[in-house]
Amino acid sequence: MKKKISIAIDAMGGDNSPNKIIEGIKFFLDENKSKNDFVINLFGKEEILKQKIEKINMASDLIKIYDSKSIVSDDEKPLTAVKNAKNTSMWNCIQHQLDGKSDISLSAGNTGVLLVISRMILKMMNEVSKPALAGLWPNQNGMNVVLDLGANIECNDQNLVDFAELGSALFKSLFPNEKPKVSLLNVGSEEMKGTETLKTASKRLRELSSEDNFIYKGYIEGNNIMSGDSNVIITDGFTGNVALKTAEGTAKFITKNLKKSLTENFISRISIIFSYFSLKKFKDKLDPRKYNGAIFLGLNGPVVKSHGGIDSIGFYHSIDLCYKIIKGDLMSEIKKNLRHSKSV
Amino acid sequence: MKKKISIAIDAMGGDNSPNKIIEGIKFFLDENKSKNDFVINLFGKEEILKQKIEKINMASDLIKIYDSKSIVSDDEKPLTAVKNAKNTSMWNCIQHQLDGKSDISLSAGNTGVLLVISRMILKMMNEVSKPALAGLWPNQNGMNVVLDLGANIECNDQNLVDFAELGSALFKSLFPNEKPKVSLLNVGSEEMKGTETLKTASKRLRELSSEDNFIYKGYIEGNNIMSGDSNVIITDGFTGNVALKTAEGTAKFITKNLKKSLTENFISRISIIFSYFSLKKFKDKLDPRKYNGAIFLGLNGPVVKSHGGIDSIGFYHSIDLCYKIIKGDLMSEIKKNLRHSKSV
Numbered sequence: 172m173k174k175k176i177s178i179a180i181d182a183m184g185g186d187n188s189p190n191k192i193i194e195g196i197k198f199f200l201d202e203n204k205s206k207n208d209f210v211i212n213l214f215g216k217e218e219i220l221k222q223k224i225e226k227i228n229m230a231s232d233l234i235k236i237y238d239s240k241s242i243v244s245d246d247e248k249p250l251t252a253v254k255n256a257k258n259t260s261m262w263n264c265i266q267h268q269l270d271g272k273s274d275i276s277l278s279a280g281n282t283g284v285l286l287v288i289s290r291m292i293l294k295m296m297n298e299v300s301k302p303a304l305a306g307l308w309p310n311q312n313g314m315n316v317v318l319d320l321g322a323n324i325e326c327n328d329q330n331l332v333d334f335a336e337l338g339s340a341l342f343k344s345l346f347p348n349e350k351p352k353v354s355l356l357n358v359g360s361e362e363m364k365g366t367e368t369l370k371t372a373s374k375r376l377r378e379l380s381s382e383d384n385f386i387y388k389g390y391i392e393g394n395n396i397m398s399g400d401s402n403v404i405i406t407d408g409f410t411g412n413v414a415l416k417t418a419e420g421t422a423k424f425i426t427k428n429l430k431k432s433l434t435e436n437f438i439s440r441i442s443i444i445f446s447y448f449s450l451k452k453f454k455d456k457l458d459p460r461k462y463n464g465a466i467f468l469g470l471n472g473p474v475v476k477s478h479g480g481i482d483s484i485g486f487y488h489s490i491d492l493c494y495k496i497i498k499g500d501l502m503s504e505i506k507k508n509l510r511h512s513k514s515v
Numbered sequence: 516m517k518k519k520i521s522i523a524i525d526a527m528g529g530d531n532s533p534n535k536i537i538e539g540i541k542f543f544l545d546e547n548k549s550k551n552d553f554v555i556n557l558f559g560k561e562e563i564l565k566q567k568i569e570k571i572n573m574a575s576d577l578i579k580i581y582d583s584k585s586i587v588s589d590d591e592k593p594l595t596a597v598k599n600a601k602n603t604s605m606w607n608c609i610q611h612q613l614d615g616k617s618d619i620s621l622s623a624g625n626t627g628v629l630l631v632i633s634r635m636i637l638k639m640m641n642e643v644s645k646p647a648l649a650g651l652w653p654n655q656n657g658m659n660v661v662l663d664l665g666a667n668i669e670c671n672d673q674n675l676v677d678f679a680e681l682g683s684a685l686f687k688s689l690f691p692n693e694k695p696k697v698s699l700l701n702v703g704s705e706e707m708k709g710t711e712t713l714k715t716a717s718k719r720l721r722e723l724s725s726e727d728n729f730i731y732k733g734y735i736e737g738n739n740i741m742s743g744d745s746n747v748i749i750t751d752g753f754t755g756n757v758a759l760k761t762a763e764g765t766a767k768f769i770t771k772n773l774k775k776s777l778t779e780n781f782i783s784r785i786s787i788i789f790s791y792f793s794l795k796k797f798k799d800k801l802d803p804r805k806y807n808g809a810i811f812l813g814l815n816g817p818v819v820k821s822h823g824g825i826d827s828i829g830f831y832h833s834i835d836l837c838y839k840i841i842k843g844d845l846m847s848e849i850k851k852n853l854r855h856s857k858s859v
Binding site for chain 2: 309310311321324325356358365366392393394395396397398406408409410412413414415416417418419420421422423424425426427428429432433435436438446448449450452453456457
């Protein structure tokens with residue numbers, strides 16, 4: 172019998188936890204009724220969790236509850252928080268993963284603390300110089316993997332090459348029927364553009380480009396991130412963080428103004444009756460909850476950070492992401508990719 | 516009598532020139548019929564320009580035509596193009612400005628060449644270490660000035676402080692009734708976030724913050740660029756370029772998908788009849804032609820670059836921008852701001 176996919180979930184992090192966490196798990200169980208290939212290891216205050224689970228009538232032998240003595244506070248600074256982090260629900264998740272009892276960890280808690288704890292417990296992969304935060308971003312043909320989204324505000328060319336290997340492996344694990352096409356984010360598409368770091372990384376990526384690894388497509392500009400020609404976008408954590416948040420802000424600005432326009436008078440409000448289903452489909456496609464979950468790559472095991480402010484539907488999507496990453500055998504894909512890289 | 520605002524326009528740069536340039540000028544003349552406080556100095560192939568002007572019946576004593584022997588090609592590299600740039604329409608504009616016969620220059624031609632020529636002829640202001648490209652960007656309450664959009668891919672803290680002074684002066688010249696509120700683009704809003712360069716620049720800007728200079732609001736994240744709390748956004752040219760283009764790409768992605776949703780079936784197409792005027796207003800607000808024109812700051816005179824691919828309406832908006840910049844006395848505002856900066 173094949174080993175079950177085992178997901179460690181921190182039940183106590185983020186706004187409105189553990190309620191949204193448990194409701195998110197319920198959505199996941201409902202969606203995957205027919206499957207029997209996973210188990211969820213839930214860490215938090217046992218009594219509260221049991222009460223809540225009983226209340227919504229969710230008891231299932233696919234969920235195991237582990238009691239944790241304390242909780243990482245959402246607004247504590249990483250360095251002070253880490254000192255007191257032992258035996259928190261977050262710490263226990265990662266420790267469980269290190270012990271080989273979970274394949275992946277998921278938390279909606281304090282990002283900085285999660286990154287520090289994950290790195291401390293799981294340790295970096297030997298072949299990787301810096302870890303990276305990867306995210307999903309819609310494009311015209313499907314989905315992009317974008318990294319680094321903020322783990323490292325300064326990166327050298329080796330970091331960027333590592334990110335390309337890690338990001339392509341993540342893409343292959345999530346979308347096994349598609350080819351990863353890598354691009355480096357830059358201020359122009361010509362070879363002469365950008366910093367020396369980008370030029371060196373671009374040269375290395377061109378050498379590594381191959382059918383069974385990833386196809387390197389060269390530089391990409393911000394306006395083409397969503398065009399769908401590339402699906403693995405590589406950048407340093409400063410630029411990636413600004414780009415992602417700018418896209419979020421722009422989307423919010425536009426949809427807010429659209430909504431305002433469509434409800435400002437009687438005639439335009441009538442239009443909503445006729446376009447209801449079309450607008451709903453449009454809204455669904457852009458729903459940020461579907462892209463919830465940043466993946467921490469480069470450690471000896473994957474860790475996923477859910478947005479702290481997301482609701483239960485958003486949290487459901489991050490559980491689904493964890494499931495797909497392990498189903499797609501991320502760690503083997505990473506090892507395959509890094510083997511290519513190191514043999515050049 | 517007050518001196519007239521004098522705008523030097525390169526009639527030959529960008530796609531479909533000089534037609535769109537001349538039509539853009541016609542829009543500007545029509546919109547400003549009642550004013551008599553400006554003159555346009557038009558540089559290009561005299562015969563072609565005269566023919567076109569005659570054809571659309573636009574002859575006006577507010578336009579003076581100056582013959583230029585040659586043209587800067589749109590796709591030539593700056594360093595080779597500059598050698599042959601003398602006596603081009605672009606060169607003649609900037610030279611006219613240096614000679615004190617124009618207050619500002621405008622071209623839709625080759626950006627790299629325009630930057631090099633402008634810097635070569637007009638020279639940097641003594642007080643400024645690097646020039647910057649500034650642009651306009653809509654926000655929830657009005658308009659942002661954002662810089663640098665790509666003139667310098669690497670910047671130190673002094674450059675960022677200069678950009679804040681230059682950008683605030685530009686804001687004051689364009690929106691004399693509003694106060695410039697400066698923010699530094701970063702990956703978080705807390706003091707500890709970002710690079711050492713940003714931390715030092717932030718400290719300096721806090722010292723310079725004052726009612727008659729600009730109000731420094733601290734760090735801003737990408738998702739708040741359009742929130743309207745700040746209106747002068749400062750960043751290095753790499754990040755600024757990526758952020759601007761990412762916002763453009765996101766806006767395009769969303770409006771394309773919205774259009775698709777609203778036309779995909781009969782029922783949703785009916786809705787357009789009812790929402791036509793609301794959607795038109797929405798589209799007008801986001802129309803990129805209204806934000807056409809990047810302003811080159813830090814030289815002994817302002818130069819405006821229109822998008823090369825923009826149409827005549829877009830070009831009209833960049834003429835209007837030039838007019839407003841000079842009307843608002845940009846160069847005096849810059850000198851006032853820099854005086855504050857240097858006395859700290």
